[in-house]
Amino acid sequence: MNIANIVLCGLGGQGILFMTRVLAMAAMDKGLNVMGAETHGMAQRGGSVISHLRLGEVRGSLVQTGTAHLLLALEENEGYRNIPFLAKNGKMFVNTNSLHFPRQEVRAFLDKREILYRAVSAGAIALKLGAPRSPNLALLGFFSALNEEPLSHAELRQTVDKISPKKFKGINLKVFEAGYDKGKAG
Amino acid sequence: MNRQEILLGNGAIALGLVESGCQVVASYPGTPSSEILPEVVRFVKSEGLNTYVEWSTNEKVALDIAFSASITGKRAACCMKQVGLNVAADSLMSAAYLGTVGGLVIIACDDPGPHSSQTEQDTRFMARLAKVPVLDPSNPQEAREMVGLAMDISEEFRIPVILRPAIRVCHARQNISFGSIKQNNLKASFEKNPLRWAATPRFRLVLHRELNNKLKEIGDRFEKLTKFNFHNLEPGKSYPLGIIAGGVPYAVIHDILSEESRTDIPVLKISAPYPFPEGLAAEFMTACDRVLVIEETDTVIEYMLRNKEKVLGRLSGHVPPEGELVPYVIYDLVNKTLGELKLEQLNKKTDDQAKELVETLELPVRRPTLCPGCPHRASFFAIRKARPKAIFTSDIGCYTLGLNLGAVDTCLDMGAAITMAAGFYHSFAQDEIQQPIVATIGDSTFFHSGTAGLLNTVYNGARFILVILDNLTTAMTGMQPTPALGIRADGSEGTAITLERIVAGCGVDFIEVVDPYDIKKMTSVIKKATAFMSGPEGGVAVIIARHPCVIAYPEEAIPEKKKVKITDDCTECNFCLERFECPALFHDPELGHTNINREICVDCGLCIEICPKGAIVDA
Ligand code: SF4
Ligand code: SF4
Numbered sequence: 001m002n003i004a005n006i007v008l009c010g011l012g013g014q015g016i017l018f019m020t021r022v023l024a025m026a027a028m029d030k031g032l033n034v035m036g037a038e039t040h041g042m043a044q045r046g047g048s049v050i051s052h053l054r055l056g057e058v059r060g061s062l063v064q065t066g067t068a069h070l071l072l073a074l075e076e077n078e079g080y081r082n083i084p085f086l087a088k089n090g091k092m093f094v095n096t097n098s099l100h101f102p103r104q105e106v107r108a109f110l111d112k113r114e115i116l117y118r119a120v121s122a123g124a125i126a127l128k129l130g131a132p133r134s135p136n137l138a139l140l141g142f143f144s145a146l147n148e149e150p151l152s153h154a155e156l157r158q159t160v161d162k163i164s165p166k167k168f169k170g171i172n173l174k175v176f177e178a179g180y181d182k183g184k185a186g
Numbered sequence: 187m188n189r190q191e192i193l194l195g196n197g198a199i200a201l202g203l204v205e206s207g208c209q210v211v212a213s214y215p216g217t218p219s220s221e222i223l224p225e226v227v228r229f230v231k232s233e234g235l236n237t238y239v240e241w242s243t244n245e246k247v248a249l250d251i252a253f254s255a256s257i258t259g260k261r262a263a264c265c266m267k268q269v270g271l272n273v274a275a276d277s278l279m280s281a282a283y284l285g286t287v288g289g290l291v292i293i294a295c296d297d298p299g300p301h302s303s304q305t306e307q308d309t310r311f312m313a314r315l316a317k318v319p320v321l322d323p324s325n326p327q328e329a330r331e332m333v334g335l336a337m338d339i340s341e342e343f344r345i346p347v348i349l350r351p352a353i354r355v356c357h358a359r360q361n362i363s364f365g366s367i368k369q370n371n372l373k374a375s376f377e378k379n380p381l382r383w384a385a386t387p388r389f390r391l392v393l394h395r396e397l398n399n400k401l402k403e404i405g406d407r408f409e410k411l412t413k414f415n416f417h418n419l420e421p422g423k424s425y426p427l428g429i430i431a432g433g434v435p436y437a438v439i440h441d442i443l444s445e446e447s448r449t450d451i452p453v454l455k456i457s458a459p460y461p462f463p464e465g466l467a468a469e470f471m472t473a474c475d476r477v478l479v480i481e482e483t484d485t486v487i488e489y490m491l492r493n494k495e496k497v498l499g500r501l502s503g504h505v506p507p508e509g510e511l512v513p514y515v516i517y518d519l520v521n522k523t524l525g526e527l528k529l530e531q532l533n534k535k536t537d538d539q540a541k542e543l544v545e546t547l548e549l550p551v552r553r554p555t556l557c558p559g560c561p562h563r564a565s566f567f568a569i570r571k572a573r574p575k576a577i578f579t580s581d582i583g584c585y586t587l588g589l590n591l592g593a594v595d596t597c598l599d600m601g602a603a604i605t606m607a608a609g610f611y612h613s614f615a616q617d618e619i620q621q622p623i624v625a626t627i628g629d630s631t632f633f634h635s636g637t638a639g640l641l642n643t644v645y646n647g648a649r650f651i652l653v654i655l656d657n658l659t660t661a662m663t664g665m666q667p668t669p670a671l672g673i674r675a676d677g678s679e680g681t682a683i684t685l686e687r688i689v690a691g692c693g694v695d696f697i698e699v700v701d702p703y704d705i706k707k708m709t710s711v712i713k714k715a716t717a718f719m720s721g722p723e724g725g726v727a728v729i730i731a732r733h734p735c736v737i738a739y740p741e742e743a744i745p746e747k748k749k750v751k752i753t754d755d756c757t758e759c760n761f762c763l764e765r766f767e768c769p770a771l772f773h774d775p776e777l778g779h780t781n782i783n784r785e786i787c788v789d790c791g792l793c794i795e796i797c798p799k800g801a802i803v804d805a
Contacts, residue, residue, distance in 0.1 A: 011552060013786070020359075024192050028361045034192055035325065036359040040217055040302070040664070047554035053359075059325055059437035061358035064513035066537065077549045084540035109543050123785055132785045 003056035004150040005063040007085045010074025010095075012039075012049045015136035019072065020051040022140060026151045026159040027055045037061035048078055055150055069150075072143060074122070074135055080106060088113050093143045095122035095135050118146065118183075125178050131171050138179035145183025153180060188363040193225075195355040198326035198362050199265075199293060200225030202333025206289070207370030208263050210238045210255035212248035213675075214634065215663035216267030217302035218356035219295040223265060224666075227676050233367045241666055241675045244600070244634040245270035249277040249292065253346070256290035257383065258374035261337055265293040268309050268350075273600065273635070275312070278346070282316045283393040284382060285344040285400075288372070289337035292318075296352045298434075298483040298510040302662075304582070304599065306508060308484035309350035313460050317397055319404050320348040321414065322433035322457045324440075326360040332414070332457075339407070343400045352482055354434045354510075405461030415463050417454040419473050425452055427527055428474035429520070430467070430487060432456040435480040438516050446533050462490040471496055478504060478523050482511050498523060556587050558770045559744060559790035561733035562655050565702040566593035567766060567796060569624050569653060572712035576622035576651075579606040583628035584662045585655050590767050594626070601635030603627040608639065608648035615649075620720070623650035624712075629685060630660035630668045637692060643726045644693040651715045652728045654685055655702075657735040665738045689728045696727035703733050705795045736788060748791030748804045755801035756780050766796050 006023065010016050017038055024034045037052040052063045065084045069091065073079025076096040083106070086092060092115055094101060101119040102110060110117050122138035131137075137160065144153035157176060164172040193201065200222050203211060213223040223239060230237045238255075242248035248264040255262035266274065271294040278292065294312070297303040313320035321336055323329035329351050336347040381389055408415055419425075429451060431439050436455050443451055454470040454477075456463065471477060471493055479488045479499035488499040498504040504523055506515060517532065524531045556563045566588040569578070580586060580594040581603035588594040596606055607625035614621035627636055632654050640652070660666040667673040672682030689697050696718045700711045708731065715727035736743040756779035762771050763780065771793065774781035780801075793802045 012554065013557065021192070024359055028190060028192055034359065034361045036192075037354055038194075038357045038359065040220075040357050048552045058441055060434070060441045060513065061325065061354055061360075062438070062513050064442070064517060065540070078552075080547055081544055081549050083544060086540070103547070105543065105546065109540070127785060135785075 003054060003058055004070070005068045005087070006053040006070045006072070007063055007068045007082055008051040008053065008072045009078045009082045010049055011078060012047050014049070014074040015133060016049050016051050016074060019136040019140055020053055021163060022156060022159050023053055023151065025163055026155045029159065030151065030155060033057060035061050048081065050082065072139060074139060076101060083109070086113070086115055088115070090115050091147070092117040093139060094119050095139045097121045097124060120179065120182055122179060125182060126175050129171065129175050129178060131175050134172065134175045137172050137175040141176040141179025142183040145180045190361050190363050192359050193326060193362045194221055195326035195329055195351055195358045195360070196221035197225040198330040198360065199333055199349070199351065200229060201362065201364070202330035203263055204229045204233065204235060204237065204367050205365060206334045206337040207261050207368070208237065208337065209260040209370050209372065210252060210262040211265065212240045212242045212251040213265040214242050214245045214248050214270055215660050215666045216270050217663055218297055218353040219265050219267045219270070219293065220663040220666065221356070222293060223675055229367065230676070235367070235369050239675045243669060245274040246277050249274040249281070252290060252292070253277065253281050253286070256286040256288045258376050259288045260372055260374060261289040261341070261370065263291040263293060266295070267303060268294050268296045268307055269303055269305060269599070270294065271309060271312055278316045278318070281346050282318045283390055283397055284385065285393070285396070286340055286346055287344065289340040290346045291333060291336045291340060291349055292346055293349045293351070295356050296350055296483065298352055301353055304597070306483045308482070308486060309348060310459055310486040311484060313348045313350070314486070317401060318346050318348055319458070320350055320460045322459060323349070323351050323355050324433055324437040324457060325355060326358050327362060328457070329355050330362065339404065343404055345397070345400050345404070352434045401461045405463070408458045408461055409463045409465045411458050411463070414457040415455065415466055417452055417466070417470050419452050419470065423473065425450070425474045426476065426529055427524070428452045428454065428470060428477045429480060430454045430456060430470065430477050431480040432459055432487060433482055435482055435511050435516060438511070438513050439480060439520070442513070442517060442520065442532070448532070456487055459486055464490070467491060476527060478520070480505060480511065480516060483508070553590065554587055555590055555767055555769050556584060557736055558768050558786050559736040559788035559792070560584070561657055561702050561731070561735070561743070562588060563591065563766065563768065564705050564792050565626070565653060565655055565708060565731045566591045568702060568705050568708035568712060569593055569626070570765070572709045573622050573624050573651070573716065576624045577610055579603045579610065579623065579625045581627040581631045583631055585626055585628055588626065591765065600631055601627070601639050604636055604639035604643060604652060607650040607652065608643045608646065611648040611650055612646070625650055625652045626655055627652065629654060629656040629658065629670060632685065633669050637688060640689065640692040640694065640726070648726060649719050649724055650726060651712065651719060652726060654728065654730045656685060656730050656732040657738070658732070659735050659738040661735045661738060665735070685730055689730070694726055694728050696725070697730070699730045699732055701733050702731040703792065705792070736790070744788060744790050746791070747789040748794065749789055750782060750787070750791055750794055750802055751805040752780050752782060753801050753803055754779070755799050757799055757801070759799065761798055762793055762796060762802070766793060768793055
C-alpha cells in the first residue's frame with residue numbers, strides 16, 4: 001500500500017475525533033506513518049466537523065479533493081457534502097436511518113465514479129445498546145466487516161480495546177461488534 | 187523500537203519544549219494553541235520534571251511571566267493564539283529591545299481560514315514589527331524540532347524568538363518518536379542591570395542598535411539554516427518556473443509535486459522567513475524566469491523578494507488574498523499558473539463535477555450552536571425576554587453563538603462586551619436617549635480583560651446591565667480552569683478568586699447571582715437590575731448567571747433529569763426552533779410537528795419553560 005487517504009465527517013459532538021484516533025493508533029501500531037488533521041474550537045459545537053487521516057509517506061495533513069480512498073460519515077448530509085474528496089473507486093460508509101440512501105442524484109454520480117457506498121443505522125445500533133453517543137463505534141465496526149484495508153477488523157478491535165477509557169471499554173466494544181455483525185449480515 | 191505516540195502538533199510542540207529544557211511555561215487558552223500547555227503538563231508528570239506551568243489570566247501576563255523567567259537565566263516559553271499576541275504586543279515590542287538571558291520562545295498559533303478566530307492575521311508580520319526572528323513549521327515533527335532551534339537562537343543571540351505554527355500544524359496529528367527528556371536543573375539568578383532591564387528612552391536607542399545588529403547576524407545564520415531554508419536547484423540549470431513556499435503550504439506543494447513526479451519545478455522552502463534569507467532567495471530567483479510564492483496568510487516573503495517582475499503571488503493575483511490555502515486551492519492555482527506560462531500542467535486535472543453536484547443538493551448549512559442543555563441558552567432566552575429592545579454587546583467564547591438566538595449584536599475582541607456597552611451608553615446618552623443595553627461576557631473572558639472595562643464603566647458612569655455567564659470553566663477552548671476554581675494548570679490547588687469580589691471591588695453597587703436554569707427567576711432578576719440601573723442613584727448592574735457547563739460537568743449541570751415530550755398541542759409555530767434553537771429540537775415531517783432527537787437530548791427540561799403553547803411537557 002502506498003498512501004491511504006481517509007476523510008471522516010459528521011456533526012460536532014458525534015465522536016469523530018475518537019473514531020479518527022482509533023484508525024490512527026491502529027495504523028501506527030501496524031508500523032505505518034500517520035498524518036492527520038482535526039477540527040477543534042467553535043465548529044465542535046454542533047457544526048460540520050471533518051477529520052483527515054493520511055497513512056504513508058506524506059508531509060501535509062489535509063486530503064486533496066478527488067483523492068480519498070475512504071469516506072466515513074456519521075451523518076448523511078455531511079457525507080454528501082464531502083463527496084468531492086472521494087477518488088474514483090473510493091468507498092463511502094454512512095450512518096443514516098434513511099431507506100432512500102443515497103439520494104437519486106448522488107447515486108448516479110457515485111455509480112459513474114465506481115464509488116462503493118453502504119449505509120448503516122449506526123445511531124440506532126448504539127441507541128439500542130444504551131450508548132446514544134457512540135454511533136461512531138458502530139460505524140467503524142460496520143466498516144471493519146467489509147474491509148481488510150487499510151486496517152482489519154482485528155486490528156481496529158484491538159485499538160478500541162486499548163484506547164477506550166476503562167469505564168467505557170465494555171460498552172464501546174459491544175457497540176463496535178454490533179456494527180461489525182450488521183456488516184457481516186449484509 | 188523507540189516509544190512512539192500519535193501527537194497533536196500542539197503535543198509535538200510541548201514535547202519540543204520539555205526536550206529543550208524549558209523550565210517555565212505560561213499560556214492563556216485560545217484555539218488553535220490551547221492543547222500545548224496541557225500536553226506540557228502531561229510530559230512533566232510522566233517524566234517527573236519540575237517545570238513550572240501556569241494558565242495565566244491573559245496573554246500579556248503569560249509573556250511577562252516567561253520573560254522574567256528568561257532573564258533569571260532559565261529557558262521559558264509562552265503559548266497563545268495569534269490574536270493573543272495582540273494582547274501581549276506591548277510586552278513583546280519592549281522585550282525585543284531588552285533582550286533575554288535564558289532562551290525565550292513565544293508560540294503564537296495562526297488560524298488561516300479563519301476557523302476559530304476574529305482575524306486571519308499573519309504572526310510573521312508581528313515578528314517583523316517587533317524585530318524578532320520567526321520560525322514557521324510545516325508539520326508537527328518540524329514544529330518540535332523548531333522549538334529546540336528557537337531556544338538555541340534565543341539564548342545565543344539574547345533575543346526572543348517566535349514560533350508560529352498554523353492551525354494545520356497545531357491540530358495535525360502525526361506519529362512522533364520520543365527521545366530522551368532530561369530535567370534542567372539550572373538555578374535562577376538575576377543580575378541587576380537597571381540600565382538594561384529598566385532602560386530609559388535614551389538607552390533604548392542603544393538597545394535598538396543592538397537589536398539591529400543581532401538581526402543582521404541571525405539573518406546570516408538563516409541563509410545557511412539548511413534544515414529549514416533550502417532549495418533543490420540543480421547547479422547551473424535554469425527553470426521557467428520555481429515555487430517559493432513556507433510553513434503549511436510547503437507541505438502541500440511538496441506532496442503535490444512528488445505525487446506528480448514534477449522534478450522540473452524547483453522549490454525554495456523558507457520556514458525561517460525573518461530575518462529574511464536574502465542571499466538564498468536571490469540565488470533561487472536567478473535560476474528561475476518566474477517564481478510563484480505560496481505562503482499563509484499574507485505577503486511576508488513576497489514583499490521581501492527584490493526582483494518583482496519575476497514574482498507571481500498575492501500581489502499579482504495568482505494566490506487568493508484571503509482564506510486558507512487548502513490543497514485544492516493550491517492545486518488549482520499552480521495549475522492555472524502553469525497554464526498561463528504555457529508549461530505542462532498537473533496530471534490529474536481537478537474536476538468540479540463533484541463540487542457542482544453538492545451545490546445542487548442544497549444541503550442544510552450546519553452552523554455551530556450552543557450544546558443541548560447549555561445554560562447560556564437559558565440566559566440568552568431570559569435576556570431577550572426581559573429586554574427585547576436592547577443592544578446586545580457580547581464577547582468571545584461559546585456564548586458568541588448567542589447570535590443565533592438574536593441575543594448577540596456585537597463581538598469585537600476580548601473584553602469588548604463591557605467597553606462597547608459603555609461606548610454605546612455614552613453615545614446615546616449624549617443625545618439624551620435611554621438606549622437599553624445588555625452586555626454578556628463569559629467568566630474566563632471577564633478574568634482575561636473584563637476588569638479594566640468595568641472599572642472604567644463605574645468611573646465614567648455608564649449604565650447598562652452586564653451579565654457574566656459563569657459556567658465555571660473556559661469552555662470553548664477545551665475546559666481549562668478559571669481563577670475562580672482555585673485549580674492550577676497542573677491540577678494543584680490555587681487560591682480561588684470569586685467574581686463577586688472582583689465586581690464589588692470595581693465599585694459596582696448592584697450584584698446578583700442567579701441560576702439561569704431557573705428562567706423565570708433569571709428574567710425577574712434582569713427586571714430588577716433594569717429598575718436599579720434606571721434609578722436616580724443607578725449605575726451599571728451586574729448579574730452573575732452561574733450554572734456549570736454541560737460538557738465540563740455533565741452530572742452537576744443536570745441534577746434533575748426530565749424526559750420531555752412534545753404533545754399534539756404543538757402548532758408548529760417554530761418559536762422553540764427559532765428563539766431557543768436547542769439542536770435536539772427539530773421539525774419532524776412524519777410526526778407533523780416539532781419532535782425531540784433522543785440521540786442528543788440531555789434531558790435538561792429547559793424547553794418545557796419556553797413553549798408558548800405548553801406543548802412541551804415532562805413525560
Ligand atoms: S413545541 Fe411549542 S414552541 Fe416548538 S413549534 Fe411546537 S408549539 Fe411552537
Ligand atoms: S430537554 Fe429540551 S432543551 Fe433540554 S436538551 Fe432536550 S430538547 Fe433540548
